[in-house]
Amino acid sequence: PxxxxxxxxxxxxxxxxxxxxxxxxxxxxxxxxxxxxxxxxxxxxxxxxxxxxxxxxxxxxxxxxxxxxxxxxxxxxxxxxxxxxxxxxxxxxxxxxxxxxxxxxxxxxxxxxxxxxxxxxxxxxxxxxxxxxxxxxxxxxxxxxxxxxxxxxxxxxxxxxxxxxxxxxxxxxxxxxxxxxxxxxxxxxxxxxxxxxxxFKEHLEYVQRKASGTAGALSRMLLNTRGPKQATRKLLTSVVTSQILYAAPAWAKAAQVKTYMRGVEATYRLCALRIACSFRTVSDEAALVIAGQVPLRELIRERAEIHTAVPGRHPRGHGGRGAAGRQRPEPQEGTGAGRDSQPSDEAGTSxxxxxxxxxxxxxxxxxxxxxxxxxxxxxxxxxxxxxxx
Structure with missing residues (x-):
């Protein structure tokens, strides 16, 4: 057994x-x-x-x-x-x-x-x-x-x-x-x-189908009236965010295409509505502010920058404190290290x-x-x- x-x-x-x-x-x-x-x-x-x-x-x-x-x-x-x-x-x-x-x-x-x-x-x-x-x-x-x-x-x-x-x-x-x-x-x-x-159009479509199924199942539990507290709602919906953001640094360029992101952003919005206990007539910006959620494209961009700036380190969590708490190395005089410089690849990565x-x-x-x-x-x-x- x-x-x-x-x-x-x-x-x-x-x-x-x-x-x-x-x-x-x-x-x-x-x-x-x-x-x-x-x-x-x-x-x-x-x-x-x-x-x-x-x-x-x-x-x-x-x-x-x-x-x-x-x-x-x-x-x-x-x-x-x-x-x-x-x-x-x-x-x-x-x-x-x-x-x-x-x-x-x-x-x-x-x-x-x-x-x-x-x-x-x-x-x-x-x-x-x-x-x-x-x-x-x-x-x-x-x-x-x-x-x-x-x-x-x-x-x-x-x-x-x-x-x-x-x-x-x-x-x-x-x-x-x-x-x-x-x-x-x-x-x-x-x-x-x-x-x-x-x-990565096919990947975002696949992620949207997978994440929307999870979000739909959670929505039946996270009703606007009664139900879990906001902290519990954030914890449960973080599963959907993790599904969307998996390996985000690898496909971050696809996030710049609005038509590719339309499906996953709609799923992410649904999670924000469930956290905020709001109805679908609430705007995206208001729902994200009330739910305390970072916009999805900003999370993708943040993870891509962290992965590029600090080789070998991988963002944890789904944003907020988990990812934003990491600092990019400051440029040092004479080294040329900074935002525009490219970090050296590790052995076997080129x-x-x-x-x-x-x-x-x-x-x-x-x-x-x-x-x-x-x-x-x-x-x-x-x-x-x-x-x-």
Whole structure:
């Protein structure tokens, strides 16, 4: 039966996880492209990197003789990873990292409580055929490593999207386990819908449907007469705000388009009305003031600025004290740091500058399979490793 661990068990779990992480980092650490279960990294970092790589590929003045390129994103999923994970492979990984013996002896006596298995392959190439060739080669490299590890890919869960700035919408094909996967107009990547134009129109429509369902359910409880107090209403409706603002720094540019924001702003307004115990005839501005809510576009802009100004820090909460309390670093004389300066990227967060035949970036977003494949005229170089969680 499913049950919760007691406090002592949770504390012991935290101690073991902390010591394992410290030992792995001391031995050289995991791949910088691995984001799952790592301190200081989140899904927002992975999403932002994919979006940034695609934006840089599509940037430029022209295709012929210019720097514009295709960006092909392929998301992979490991079939039945939770039940198929081999403990012997996990123990071998612990030995490769020279984990202390007492921690290795504890591992076989525990059970797997979490296994993140989402992998994304990002390919940048000047020509569509080259992008398909590189993506297929990267998928074969992943399949080869997984076969050795006793795992395989779920072809039915594999998705692809071809991002470009061409007027004509083109498609790409990728082979996964003998199955041909054709690129779609938009794919869901870690909860965010990425489309062929990076407009995020589909994502905002998806968020609006999801948030409006939650807001509608809450509205039936938060009546204008009687019901919970305002503090309780704010707490309950913050769920809707969190759904809307998830990964906001990655799609913040879409908030500048009024037609894209119309649906989510209507849902946000409904929450403000329920907090203020007001009727629908009340204006947006009055409802927000009475409810003590910050305008939605300001929250999105604030989160984007915080994420850009302070790399590695992620806004918490849904605005107000949670986000506004963070201060942007003041410019220092001689350093050039300030609002208009761009912070230096952390290791592994910049796009591959190679633009000739193409380039490949493998991004294990939440998995234990950090594999890196770099394309060049030389054969592929594959580095694989597995770590216990």
């Amino acid at each position: 499913i049950c919760l661990l007691d406090t002592i068990g949770k504390v012991f779990e935290k101690v073991i996880a902390t010591r394992l992480s410290a030992a792995i980092e001391a031995a050289g650490g995991l791949s910088p492209e691995q984001y799952g279960f790592r301190k200081g990294k989140s899904t927002l970092d992975a999403i932002s990197k994919v979006v940034k790589t695609a934006e840089e590929a599509c940037a430029g003045s022209r295709w012929r003789g210019g720097s514009k390129s295709y960006c092909l994103v392929v998301t992979l999923d490991i079939r039945n990873a939770f039940n198929s994970a081999d403990w012997s492979r996990t123990l071998e990984a612990l030995q490769r990292f020279n984990i202390p013996g007492y921690l290795q002896r504890i591992a076989p006596n525990t059970s797997m409580v979490g296994f993140a298995d989402d992998v994304a392959i990002v390919v940048v190439a000047k020509h569509l055929a080259a992008a398909e060739e590189l993506a297929n080669a990267a998928v074969r490299a992943v399949e080869s490593w997984l076969t050795v590890a006793g795992l395989d890919l779920a072809a039915q869960k594999t998705e692809a999207v071809l991002i470009s700035s061409r007027k004509a919408v083109e498609t790409a094909s990728v082979q996964v386990g003998g199955t041909t996967i054709r690129s779609q107009r938009a794919i869901k990547y870690l909860g965010v819908l990425i489309d062929t134009r990076l407009s 796009a591959d500058p190679k633009r000739g035949h193409g380039s490949v970036q493998q991004m294990p977003t939440r998995g234990y399979v950090p594999i890196e494949v770099e394309e060049a005229t030389a054969p592929f170089a594959v580095q694989a490793g597995q770590a216990a969680g």
